[in-house]
Amino acid sequence: MRKLALTAAIALSAAALATTASARPWNDTRLVIDVPSGYTVVDGTHQTTADRSYVEIAAPDDDCAFYSTDAQIPNVELARSAILEETRFSNEYLGQVANMFPGLVPDGTPATVTSNTVETNGPWPIRRISYRAGDRVTHAAIQWRPGLQLIAMCSRYQGAESAPSRYDSIFRAIAHPNDATWLSEPAPAPAPAQ
Numbered sequence: 001m002r003k004l005a006l007t008a009a010i011a012l013s014a015a016a017l018a019t020t021a022s023a024r025p026w027n028d029t030r031l032v033i034d035v036p037s038g039y040t041v042v043d044g045t046h047q048t049t050a051d052r053s054y055v056e057i058a059a060p061d062d063d064c065a066f067y068s069t070d071a072q073i074p075n076v077e078l079a080r081s082a083i084l085e086e087t088r089f090s091n092e093y094l095g096q097v098a099n100m101f102p103g104l105v106p107d108g109t110p111a112t113v114t115s116n117t118v119e120t121n122g123p124w125p126i127r128r129i130s131y132r133a134g135d136r137v138t139h140a141a142i143q144w145r146p147g148l149q150l151i152a153m154c155s156r157y158q159g160a161e162s163a164p165s166r167y168d169s170i171f172r173a174i175a176h177p178n179d180a181t182w183l184s185e186p187a188p189a190p191a192p193a194q
Helices: 002-021 076-084 091-099 164-172 179-184
Strands: 047-049 052-058 062-070 112-119 126-133 136-145 148-156
Touching: 062 164, 076 136, 076 179, 091 112, 091 126, 091 136, 091 148, 126 164, 136 164, 148 164
Parallel strands: none
Antiparallel strands: 047 052, 052 062, 062 148, 112 126, 126 136, 136 148
């Protein structure tokens, strides 16, 4: 009887591990993420409404959350170029981004921006932000699409230090279901010389 129980427990554990490994990609109508091996989608966190999507993933040492919401970005060209403009990323805006993730940036603790850079080596530029709130270091990635902003935030449990590069593969794998269509659109013609 004990052998049978042990065999069943091992089989259930193996099935749970297989489910975790095959948990990618995850998507809804507004957001696509590639859930890395070792991470699972946190039950009950997925929320989608007409104007936003939200989901969390977790691993033994890390938490990440993803948020897609409407934004006034009319086209692909602006989505790619405006994210490069420093003036769009004021302390006020970056504070609002931090406040969107109370589970990762502790409530009541002001988040200080410690790094604000742009990564341009992929098809969509990624604004990379690092925050410190108390003893917790949190890293964020912001991408824009026509009509949308895609924001991800990750941190280690217990406020452990982490380098921004720890989350490179997660941040680079964020997408929207319409990305292929947007990327195939021809670039607008240059304005005529005056």
